[in-house]
Amino acid sequence: xxxxxxxxxxxxxxxxxxxxxxxxxxxxxxxxxxxxxxxxxxxxxxxxxxxxxxxxxxxxxxxxxxxxxxxxxxxxxxxxxxxxxxxxxxxxxxxxxxxxxxxxxxxxxxxxxxxxxxxxxxxxxxxxxxxxxxxxxxxxxxxxxxxxxxxxxxxxxxxxxxxxxxxxxxxxxxxxxxxxxxxxxxxxxxxxxxxxxxxxxxxxxxxxxxxxxxxxxxxxxxxxxxxxxxxxxxxxxxxxxxxxxxxxxxxxxxxxxxxxxxxxxxxxxxxxxxxxxxxxxxxxxxxxxxxxxxxxxxxxxxxxxxxxxxxxxxxxxxxxxxxxxxxxxxxxxxxxxxxxxxxxxxxxxxxxxxxxxxxxxxxxxxxxxx
Amino acid sequence: xxxxxxxxxxxxxxxxxxxxxxxxxxxxxxxxxxxxxxxxxxxxxxxxxxxxxxxxxxxxxxxxxxxxxxxxxxxxxxxxxxxxxxxxxxxxxxxxxxxxxxxxxxxxxxxxxxxxxxxxxxxxxxxxxxxxxxxxxxxxxxxxxxxxxxxxxxxxxxxxxxxxxxxxxxxxxxxxxxxxxxxxxxxxxxxxxxxxxxxxxxxxxxxxxxxxxxxxxxxxxxxxxxxxxxxxxxxxxxxxxxx
Numbered sequence: 141x142x143x144x145x146x147x148x149x150x151x152x153x154x155x156x157x158x159x160x161x162x163x164x165x166x167x168x169x170x171x172x173x174x175x176x177x178x179x180x181x182x183x184x185x186x187x188x189x190x191x192x193x194x195x196x197x198x199x200x201x202x203x204x205x206x207x208x209x210x211x212x213x214x215x216x217x218x219x220x221x222x223x224x225x226x227x228x229x230x231x232x233x234x235x236x237x238x239x240x241x242x243x244x245x246x247x248x249x250x251x252x253x254x255x256x257x258x259x260x261x262x263x264x265x266x267x268x269x270x271x272x273x274x275x276x277x278x279x280x281x282x283x284x285x286x287x288x289x290x291x292x293x294x295x296x297x298x299x300x301x302x303x304x305x306x307x308x309x310x311x312x313x314x315x316x317x318x319x320x321x322x323x324x325x326x327x328x329x330x331x332x333x334x335x336x337x338x339x340x341x342x343x344x345x346x347x348x349x350x351x352x353x354x355x356x357x358x359x360x361x362x363x364x365x366x367x368x369x370x371x372x373x374x375x376x377x378x379x380x381x382x383x384x385x386x387x388x389x390x391x392x393x394x395x396x397x398x399x400x401x402x403x404x405x406x407x408x409x410x411x412x413x414x415x416x417x418x419x420x421x422x423x424x425x426x427x428x429x430x431x432x433x434x435x436x437x438x439x440x441x442x443x444x445x446x447x448x449x450x451x452x453x454x455x456x457x458x459x460x461x462x463x464x465x466x467x468x469x470x471x472x473x474x475x476x477x478x479x480x481x482x483x484x485x486x487x488x489x490x491x492x493x494x495x496x497x498x499x500x501x502x503x504x505x506x507x508x509x510x
Numbered sequence: 511x512x513x514x515x516x517x518x519x520x521x522x523x524x525x526x527x528x529x530x531x532x533x534x535x536x537x538x539x540x541x542x543x544x545x546x547x548x549x550x551x552x553x554x555x556x557x558x559x560x561x562x563x564x565x566x567x568x569x570x571x572x573x574x575x576x577x578x579x580x581x582x583x584x585x586x587x588x589x590x591x592x593x594x595x596x597x598x599x600x601x602x603x604x605x606x607x608x609x610x611x612x613x614x615x616x617x618x619x620x621x622x623x624x625x626x627x628x629x630x631x632x633x634x635x636x637x638x639x640x641x642x643x644x645x646x647x648x649x650x651x652x653x654x655x656x657x658x659x660x661x662x663x664x665x666x667x668x669x670x671x672x673x674x675x676x677x678x679x680x681x682x683x684x685x686x687x688x689x690x691x692x693x694x695x696x697x698x699x700x701x702x703x704x705x706x707x708x709x710x711x712x713x714x715x716x717x718x719x720x721x722x723x724x725x726x727x728x729x730x731x732x733x734x735x736x737x738x739x740x741x742x743x744x745x746x747x748x749x750x751x752x753x
Contacts, residue, residue, distance in 0.1 A: 395602075423601075458561070460598045465582040466558050466591075467612040467657055474583075477611050481603025481636070 153252075153282045159341075159504055160278030160312040161497045162250045168493050171247040173233040177256040180231065189241025190273065191234075195262050198234035205234065208264050212296045212324040212353070220292050220320045224260045232261035232294070237271035237303070246274040246308075246494055253289050253317065254282040260292040267303035267331075274491050275305070279319070280312040288316035288344065297325030299333045301356060306334040306487075308494050310501055313343040315372055321348040327388075329356030334489055335379070337365040338498055340505035342373050342401075349378035349406060354416075358387035364485050365394045366498070368505060369401030369430060378406030378435075383416035383445065394422040395483050397510070398430030407449070408437040414444025424453035425482060427510070472509070479510050511536045511661055511699045512557070517568035519549075519556050526552045528724045530568070534661075537696035539687055539713050541732040542703045544721035545744040550703045551595065553721070554663045557701075558592045559585045572661065591659025593650040593683075595666045595703075599638040605649060606633030613656050620656070627652050627682055643670020644679075651682050662686055664702040668709045680712030689714050707736045722747045 149157070154164065163169055171185025171192045185192035199205060215225035224230070233249055253259045267273045279291065291313075299305050305325075313319060327333045333352050352361035363379035381390030396403045409418035424432035438447040456478060464474035483502050487495065512534040519527035527549050534540050542550050556563040557570060559582035569578040577585050600608075609620045624630040627648045638646055647667055654662060667683060668676050688696045689712070702713060710732060718732030720739075727747050728735075739747075 457598065460600050462560050462582055463594070463598050463600070464608070464611070466560075466586055467608070467653060468583055468586040468614065469611060470583045471581070473611070477608065478600060478603060481600060481607065484602045484604070484607075 150283060156280045156282070156312055157250060157252065157278060159501065160250070160280040161276045161308070161310045161501070162248055162278040168245050169248050170243045170245040173247070173249045174252070175231060175233075175250065175259075175261065176252045177254050177259055178231055183233065185247060187241070187243045189238045189271070190243055190247070191236045191238070192247055193234045195230050195232040195234055195264070198264070205264060208266060208296060208298060210296075212298070212326050213294050213322055217322060221294060221322055224262055224292050224294050227260060230262050232263045234264045235266070235273065235275065237267045237273035239268040240270045242272040243274055244491070246276050246491065249275060249277040251277070251279045251291065251293070252282065253280070253291055253313075256289060257287075258290045258292060261294065263293065263295040265295065265305060265307070266298045267300060267305045269300045270302045271300070272304045273306075274494060275307050276494055276497060277307065277309040278312065279309065281314050281317050288318075290318040290320065293321045293323070295321065295323035297323065297333060299325060299327040299331035299359070301329045301331065303328070304332040304489070306336070306490055306494065308336040308490070308498065309338070310497070311337070311339040311343060311346065312341050315342045316344055318345040319343060319347070321350070323348070323350040325350070325352045325361070327352055327354045327356060327359040327361055329359060329385070331356055331359045332489065333361045334487060335361070335363045336487055336490070336498060337367070337377070338501045339367045339375070340501050342370045343375070344372065345374045347376040349380060351380040351382065352390065353382045353384060354388035354390065355384050356388070357385045359385060360388070361390045362487065363392045364487050365396075366483050366485055366502065367395070367403060368397045368399060368510065369403045371400035371430070373401035375402065376404040376406070378408070380408040380410070381418060382410045382412065383418060384412050386413055386415035389417040391418070392420045393485060395485055396422065396424040396432050397479065397483070398424070398426050398428070398432050399510070400428045400430045402431040403433070405432065405434045406437075407435070408439065409447050411440040411445025411447050412442065414442050416445045418447045420449040422451040423482070425479065426453065426455055476506055476510060480506050511573060512701070513571040514557075515568050515571070517556070517570065518566045519552060520564045520566050521552065521562060525566070526724050527556065530726055532719070532726065534699050534701060536699055537693065538716045539700040539702065541710065541715045541718040542701060542721060543718060543735060543739060544747070548721045549724040550721050551665055554592060554665050554701065554703065557663060558582055558590060586657065586659070589660035590663070591654050591657045591661070592663040593647070593654055593665060593667055595669060597638055597646065597650060599636065601636055601639065603637050604634055605629070605637050608637055609633070609653065609656055612653065623655050624652055627655070627678060644672055644675045647671050647679055648675065651679055654686060655682070658686070660698055662698065662700045664700065664709070666703050666705065668704065668706060676708050680709050683709070684712040687713060710736070720747050
């Protein structure tokens with residue numbers, strides 16, 4: 141696949157893109173969407189049966205995507221959605237995996253905030269019946285965003301019957317950026333939705349609470365978040381699963397570390413019908429004084445829904461550190477090894493390339509001593 | 511190899527070990543016996559350098575070097591290693607990752623070594639999470655095989671292990687302690703805590719010590735001491751302090 145032509149970027153910015161999982165050589169990628177500020181600089185997919193289009197082009201081609209646009213996220217939800225809905229020149233991407241298609245190599249979506257005050261996108265991702273779609277979304281800011289900026293991102297996911305979407309989002313912003321993703325998904329019969337979020341770098345504020353509505357029988361949703369909050373970072377993160385069909389199941393897993401920042405880890409599973417299962421797990425480590433505030437909610441309203449949660453916040457255990465020291469690791473090595481293990485969330489059903497990308501993001505943080 | 515002089519150790523405000531003196535030569539394996547709570551594990555943890563165990567008096571020399579104030583990893587690098595009776599569970603840290611981290615030479619064939627102690631299927635498991643008693647001990651032995659210490663401390667290596675695995679663990683530890691070599695050629699030394707004595711079938715111990723109430727009360731032939739304890743219990747050892 142040809143390499144995307146992008147405006148001249150500094151070496152530092154290219155490194156930041158790479159750390160966000162964006163591969164400008166296109167190795168191990170089957171398609172790309174690159175947006176620098178409000179400019180769409182690349183939009184292409186070589187995989188048969190999968191389209192990567194700009195939002196505008198998709199609207200033209202598919203008659204306004206009437207069944208999908210603003211159907212699972214309400215434009216009236218809050219100030220962020222209202223702002224994006226009011227844009228006369230909407231940006232963002234639409235990815236459609238047509239019936240039965242399958243991408244072995246993921247599609248990468250890069251949202252780069254270079255100079256603009258606010259970057260806004262509206263994304264729609266559709267996996268039609270029997271399709272399998274893997275996306276890595278790398279979000280980062282350039283070295284010249286001196287005064288700060290904000291990213292408003294609306295994402296609507298549609299997982300049709302027997303389809304699967306994995307969406308891996310790596311945030312690599314900076315201390316002066318505020319980020320407000322607003323996303324929701326509908327999962328139909330036997331559909332699988334995997335949402336993975338990694339943020340190892342400083343950010344001023346992130347606020348998001350994606351929701352998956354499991355509408356079809358035996359549908360599955362898994363949300364996994366791995367985050368580190370540094371001083372000055374305020375991360376209000378959550379995920380919600382609504383179990384509306386028999387056999388539907390959800391798992392919400394968070395690993396949170398504070399090194400002085402604030403993490404609010406929300407989670408909500410709502411079991412509405414019998415024969416549903418859900419588990420919510422939040423584990424937090426406080427390495428330096430900061431805040432980890434876990435708010436797990438499980439809500440069951442019928443006989444036959446099984447929901448559980450597990451939340452723990454603490455410090456590194458001295459006996460674990462010394463156990464590794466007794467094997468010859470010094471204190472810093474032992475500490476880093478334990479933290480690396482703590483963050484090591486293996487996500488079943490994720491292609492190896494994407495798991496490696498998640499691991500690489502954590503490795504980068506490890507190399508800088510977490 | 512190991513020389514301990516007049517060692518006193520506190521855990522918190524409480525003195526747990528009192529005036530411990532112990533000398534273990536190169537190539538020797540000693541056995542430490544004693545009732546529960548007598549201070550045996552405390553002695554091993556103190557020698558290893560765990561910070562919960564505060565040395566208030568005395569010193570520990572390893573190969574002539576004073577290691578009393580050294581951190582655990584510095585002692586480990588000098589050749590001291592330990593098999594833990596109850597090692598911690600480390601959530602998320604895979605056994606294989608840990609073995610890679612402690613394998614300094616990068617020459618170890620971790621999967622082959624793991625196979626030799628039937629732990630190859632555990633390399634992707636969190637350390638000690640859900641492990642049975644025998645699996646914990648085999649994991650500990652595997653770590654020691656990679657660490658390859660010159661002085662090996664074993665805290666009840668046979669507890670919780672079935673008979674078949676005692677043979678495997680015993681043989682492997684025997685090899686770690688170079689029991690397969692001629693007496694004069696052995697360079698490795700050991701200090702073993704045991705209650706049952708089963709492990710001694712594989713270790714050919716040289717000396718035994720009985721610890722009671724934080725003190726080493728007597729020394730002698732390990733098998734004779736063990737036989738005596740099996741017949742009489744620790745009652746007379748405990749009374750010994752009054753003599």
